[in-house]
Amino acid sequence: MSERKENLEETEDALFVRPFIMTGGRARPAQEGLRVETLVEAAPGARTALLEFEQRRIVALCEHPTTVAEVAAGAGVPLGVAKVLIADLVVGGLLVCHQPQELQLHLLERIRDHVRAL
């Protein structure tokens, strides 16, 4: 019975390790505060930078401001992995992130009016 348990643990270890191989095993983004809806955009010059496959793909997805969630879906990597890869690019100056500020009342009202008009 312990054999079965061992197998299960092995499978779980593999499940854990595989997605994060792309990040060199790191699960924590180098840049805090990236949210699913944070917009990231390629910095000028990012396209010609020497990058690994996954990172180049992410830069290509971010030609225009794109949310972290859409980058993850577009690159076909789990959200947690996308955050680590994106954070590295932000720290490296290849992606710029537009962090949403606390929204002011007039913007919230405008959003409400847009929603009402849907």
Added chain:
Amino acid sequence: MSGLSESARGGAPLAVKIAVSGGLGVGKTTFIGAISEIEPLDTEAAITEVSVGVDSLAGVEAKTTTTVALDFGRITLSPLITLYLFGTPGQDRFSFLWDDLVEGALGTVVLVDTRRIEDSFPALDYFEERDAPFVLAVNGFDGAHHFDLEEVREALGLEASVPVVACDARDRGSVRDVLVALMDQVVEHHMRVSRGSPAFAG
């Protein structure tokens, strides 16, 4: 036209989000799909559940990771403003993911199925504890069962300040009305909070 002038003013693009929560199979994905301009995107969320160092040499910082499908939809409100709807994973064991989805959201729609009202307790407990706007939307499932919105409120022990609205998660107009009810709450909440802390007003 108003959109054109908006972008002509050269503002930065803005992405905002609303969370859609509730118990398992309550209609979250249906709700998002009814109004999203894209098929609800399914992406995996591999998120670390416990951050305990197990092998610091290898740089492995986390003990376990769980993958779960994360679905979201997108609505372009104007050339500069895009609204995203994020469904929270229905299973309780993924509730640790909620913080990540709810943090920074304008507000939350909590869906309830009157046949399994108790399934919404975990979501309600979670959102009642946070000082953030939410509305309760009662998904009708064809109106096969009749219910009174005030009875639902009572059964859930909801405060009078939380709106309870009926909805059909498959119907775009109905989903829009729920989102409008939530945005009314969001605006009201913002005014109440900024009134409550004059030191930070302005």
